[in-house]
Amino acid sequence: MISTVGQYSLFLAIFVNVCILLSPAFISRSSRLPVLSFLLLTFSFFALIYSHSILDVSVINVYKTVNRYLPLFYRVGSSWGNHEGSMLLWCYIISLYQLYSACNRGISKTEVTYANRVMSLILIVFCTYTYISSNPFLLTYNELLDDKELNPVLQDPVLIIHPPIIYVGYLGSTLIYTYTLCHFRTASISLLHSIKRVAVFSWTLLSIGILLGSWWAYHELGWGGWWFWDPVENISLLPWLFLLLVIHNVSYLIKFNRNIRAFYIFSILTFLSSCYGTFFVRSGLITSIHSFASDNTRGIIILASLALFIMISLLSYLLRNRSENNSSSYVIYLYNTLLTLLLFVILLGTVFPSLYLYLINKEISIGASFYNDILVPWSLLFVTLILLYGQRDWSTKSIVDVRYITVIMVSTTITAYAVLYHLTINIIYQILVILILANITSIIYYIISNLSFRFREFAHLGFSISVLGMILSSNLEYEVVIDAFPGETFKLGDYLIIIKDINVYQNNAYYSLYVNILVDNGDSIISSMPEKRLYLNNLNVISKSVIQSNHLNDLYTLIGEGNDTDGWYFRVYLSEYINLIWLGGIILLIGYIIK
Numbered sequence: 284m285i286s287t288v289g290q291y292s293l294f295l296a297i298f299v300n301v302c303i304l305l306s307p308a309f310i311s312r313s314s315r316l317p318v319l320s321f322l323l324l325t326f327s328f329f330a331l332i333y334s335h336s337i338l339d340v341s342v343i344n345v346y347k348t349v350n351r352y353l354p355l356f357y358r359v360g361s362s363w364g365n366h367e368g369s370m371l372l373w374c375y376i377i378s379l380y381q382l383y384s385a386c387n388r389g390i391s392k393t394e395v396t397y398a399n400r401v402m403s404l405i406l407i408v409f410c411t412y413t414y415i416s417s418n419p420f421l422l423t424y425n426e427l428l429d430d431k432e433l434n435p436v437l438q439d440p441v442l443i444i445h446p447p448i449i450y451v452g453y454l455g456s457t458l459i460y461t462y463t464l465c466h467f468r469t470a471s472i473s474l475l476h477s478i479k480r481v482a483v484f485s486w487t488l489l490s491i492g493i494l495l496g497s498w499w500a501y502h503e504l505g506w507g508g509w510w511f512w513d514p515v516e517n518i519s520l521l522p523w524l525f526l527l528l529v530i531h532n533v534s535y536l537i538k539f540n541r542n543i544r545a546f547y548i549f550s551i552l553t554f555l556s557s558c559y560g561t562f563f564v565r566s567g568l569i570t571s572i573h574s575f576a577s578d579n580t581r582g583i584i585i586l587a588s589l590a591l592f593i594m595i596s597l598l599s600y601l602l603r604n605r606s607e608n609n610s611s612s613y614v615i616y617l618y619n620t621l622l623t624l625l626l627f628v629i630l631l632g633t634v635f636p637s638l639y640l641y642l643i644n645k646e647i648s649i650g651a652s653f654y655n656d657i658l659v660p661w662s663l664l665f666v667t668l669i670l671l672y673g674q675r676d677w678s679t680k681s682i683v684d685v686r687y688i689t690v691i692m693v694s695t696t697i698t699a700y701a702v703l704y705h706l707t708i709n710i711i712y713q714i715l716v717i718l719i720l721a722n723i724t725s726i727i728y729y730i731i732s733n734l735s736f737r738f739r740e741f742a743h744l745g746f747s748i749s750v751l752g753m754i755l756s757s758n759l760e761y762e763v764v765i766d767a768f769p770g771e772t773f774k775l776g777d778y779l780i781i782i783k784d785i786n787v788y789q790n791n792a793y794y795s796l797y798v799n800i801l802v803d804n805g806d807s808i809i810s811s812m813p814e815k816r817l818y819l820n821n822l823n824v825i826s827k828s829v830i831q832s833n834h835l836n837d838l839y840t841l842i843g844e845g846n847d848t849d850g851w852y853f854r855v856y857l858s859e860y861i862n863l864i865w866l867g868g869i870i871l872l873i874g875y876i877i878k
Contacts, residue, residue, distance in 0.1 A: 297326045335348075335361055345851065352396075368419050441502075445492055452491075453512065455556040487872065527622060528622055555596070752863025765852075780800060780801075792818060
């Protein structure tokens with residue numbers, strides 16, 4: 284019953300947004316209809332959550348994704364852990380931004396009217412797509428639960444909150460897109476300030492969401508890495524990078540009233556990249572643990588919607604107010620050029636294999652080496668740019684303080700080599716580490732000397748610390764992969780690894796084989812119990828690694844295939860400074876909260 288009401292609420296939300304789009308201005312500018320749209324989608328979304336919570340097997344979406352032994356927390360998460368539920372969440376979050384826009388008193392009534400109509404059009408497109416092609420409330424006649432289950436890999440608390448955070452970050456682009464179209468007509472400075480606020484909020488949440496996804500992959504997938512250049516991972520970087528461009532270009536535009544064309548282009552592309560990511564994940568063109576659907580007809584519908592938004596963008600751009608200043612300083616030009624080049628590389632590496640398969644009917648793969656080989660020289664240039672101009676204004680008169688930079692570089696180089704001289708790191712990476720450490724030193728000095736607690740400083744500091752963790756952890760990994768028996772010992776660096784015994788455990792959900800590994804670091808002995816699980820419902824086999832953290836370093840243990848006759852596969856590796864990656868994200872979040 285509740286699912287049927289949820290479906291009707293979704294349909295009524297479409298009808299309400301049609302009314303907003305077609306109504307006279309005095310009705311469209313009112314916040315009442317957006318509030319009603321939000322309430323209807325709220326009820327629809329929570330109706331789906333309730334159906335999953337009570338195991339309402341009359342709903343196909345529930346029947347296919349949950350089982351009676353799944354904890355309530357994961358049953359709630361399973362409501363958006365599938366294509367249909369994720370699209371309903373997508374619509375619900377857009378309605379949140381629509382509500383914010385309708386209640387925004389920082390812009391004029393004319394702008395509120397236009398923004399409400401654009402947001403309603405976006406909601407009509409995605410809600411109609413969800414209702415017709417991806418309806419999560421379709422019913423079945425099954426009366427007994429078939430004990431399907433949420434993919435065991437996805438049964439992780441972090442991954443349950445990861446998609447909503449990512450979506451909120453993604454869909455801030457809808458409001459940026461809407462306000463940009465408004466700016467074509469009014470050229471209002473208040474719209475620019477609203478765009479900046481939304482862009483900073485969206486970029487922060489998207490950063491946290493991406494880092495949470497990396498943390499989940501590192502802990503849960505059993506591969507031991509935090510980024511694999513998976514196509515869907517790459518796609519998430521596109522709006523993240525575009526949001527960076529929007530933040531810096533709108534800030535430059537607000538301060539100097541210049542470079543408006545670049546701002547327009549990046550604002551529109553931010554939204555289009557989010558739509559393209561939705562299409563790509565649901566197109567059936569890729570095989571990924573992140574992909575939702577293999578039905579390419581769904582992807583084609585989203586692609587048609589993307590074409591509609593492209594046409595609206597082009598038409599609005601051509602009809603815009605042309606009294607604009609497109610000049611810019613060389614600093615913002617260099618910044619835009621570097622990030623655009625990185626966007627092109629990521630897009631090329633992600634899309635080309637799928638395009639090649641479609642056109643040539645042959646499979647090719649582009650691995651991590653392609654991206655890493657390009658990222659190293661790119662990072663050298665980008666970090667240098669941040670070091671020189673990160674804490675300065677970007678006007679044409681902005682001059683680098685040579686003495687200040689020289690002192691920072693010399694002191695950082697001496698400190699870095701005092702720490703890194705004994706480490707086997709490539710000279711290019713050593714230079715990159717020194718530049719990043721100099722940048723971190725520069726930011727901390729700026730914060731202390733100016734008592735500045737702006738988001739910019741925290742964002743640059745968090746980003747630099749995360750990148751430092753990425754570089755050091757990638758170059759300072761020590762691994763042992765062996766076939767061994769209980770009772771055997773081996774060494775990994777300064778650690779003595781003792782395989783004590785192997786045991787079994789079983790509950791209603793899975794059968795577990797786990798090993799008791801003792802890790803002696805010289806000061807203490809730590810017990811680690813990685814396991815291999817056989818889930819009884821769908822016979823999925825999942826390896827569960829265990830990570831022992833020691834401040835900045837992690838010791839990672841994993842058990843694989845084997846038997847008592849031939850021995851068991853064990854993988855143990857030490858990753859140094861990897862926790863700097865997550866520390867950078869925490870600093871970024873603290874900076875936004877302080878702001």
